[in-house]
Amino acid sequence: MTDRTTSPAPAPSPAAGPATLLVLADGRFPAGGHAHSGGAEAAVKAGRIRDAAGLEEFCRGRLHTAGLVAAALAAAAALGLDPAELDAAADARTPVPALRTASRKLGRQLLRAARAVWPAPGLDALAAAFPRGAHQPVVLGLTARAAGLGPRDAAYAALYESVGGPATATVRLLGLDPFEATAVLARLAPALDDLAGRATAAAHRARDEGAGVLPAASAPLLDIAAHQHAQWPVRLFAS
């Protein structure tokens, strides 16, 4: 079978090892992510997250929607797909203006840090093409590429971030035991492994067929709550 989707042309082999991925995926990487709860603040306020079990269900839902979409975009950017096409694909997958604004702001902050940490012409070009910030997953993918990481690494970083943010935020919002919150993340690890594989496969397919084939999984209630959250006069997290 000459299936282009399952036998992609070999990507340039990533030069960097797991230690570089640890640096990129570290919650202490100075890219401003700590100010965002990934929708957890709104879900806590609405009573939809009350404990570790609620956090886990929330994270599973987010992983399979926003997490998968971000991971596929990041993997595609790391693979070298056109950042402008990926940025447009991210716009089409982000119907709520509050989330588009947050994503571009996070992208701008990440790009600033990335250019200092892993200077590369590709990052300079991205900054020049998107003065107001590109979508965060696109920047994340190009950052991984600049760091010598591959598409699967970029997908992992995006997926881990999509649940790490809500877990940390819930510790602060609910006073949840940090041990319990970290145990939630540990239980999600197999799902992350699975989704990283799917996001990477989708990125390879997009290289042949265009960004339109990337996953577009959405969560209507997350979108609705994100708009409502952005209107709160006082909030602990930016999104």
Place this chain on the structure above:
Amino acid sequence: MTAGASGVRAHARITAAADGRGGTALPELAGSGPLALRRTGCDGPEAHVTLVGAMSAPLGGDRLALTADLGPGAALRLTSAAATLALPGRCGTAARYDVRLTLADGAALRWLPEPLVSVRGSELAVSTRAELAASARLLLREELVLGRAGEASGLLGSRLTVVREGRPLLDQEVCFGPGAPAGWDGPAGLAGHRAVGQLLVVDPAFAQRPPAARELGEHVVAAPLAGPALLVTAVAPDALRLRALLDEAAGHYAWSAACGTT
């Protein structure tokens, strides 16, 4: 239409064209199997077509398709006579329903089907793709209902892709029910709601007067897309309440045939 061991295959086609006298002609109106089409009147420039369910569908294994092609300046209101029930099939495979909408410059389509109800044990994947020229207008409503009253849902997936001038304007996929990706009914999913819907308004006039993002109710938000379009997203306990929310939103944002040009 053909029917085989794997289910029904049916493809209904509509072609709409401006008739040169201020109205819209329908050079092609071809129903197929469970997808029967009736011309049900007109209102000024806008032709009305109703999709009439001629038999129970979609059943598992069925492959249904609906194509509407609007030429320059054509105006069409496309509705359905009743809710579509996704039912389990004998062969235990998924059903597909593909809707393809193509709008040339100056064309206006209102695609306002009745709800899609996922019956227990059914499996249906819906795909809607709309391609619009720069000055085309689209009003699209989608209502997904998980189970009949008091019934568990089947597996229901729906992808909605809107491309305008070759650029993606909206791309969204949802999947609900037993077998859907984990978390679909959790706090980041539907959180117990059983009806979810969208109203999409694509109107080049929004480029000059962009609508503001607005909360229309507890679980209803109107959001301007990154382009001249607005998407209303709503979740509700049931189909009736969902329709009320989307009708109210349509009153705010949708055009009517009588004032065809905005």
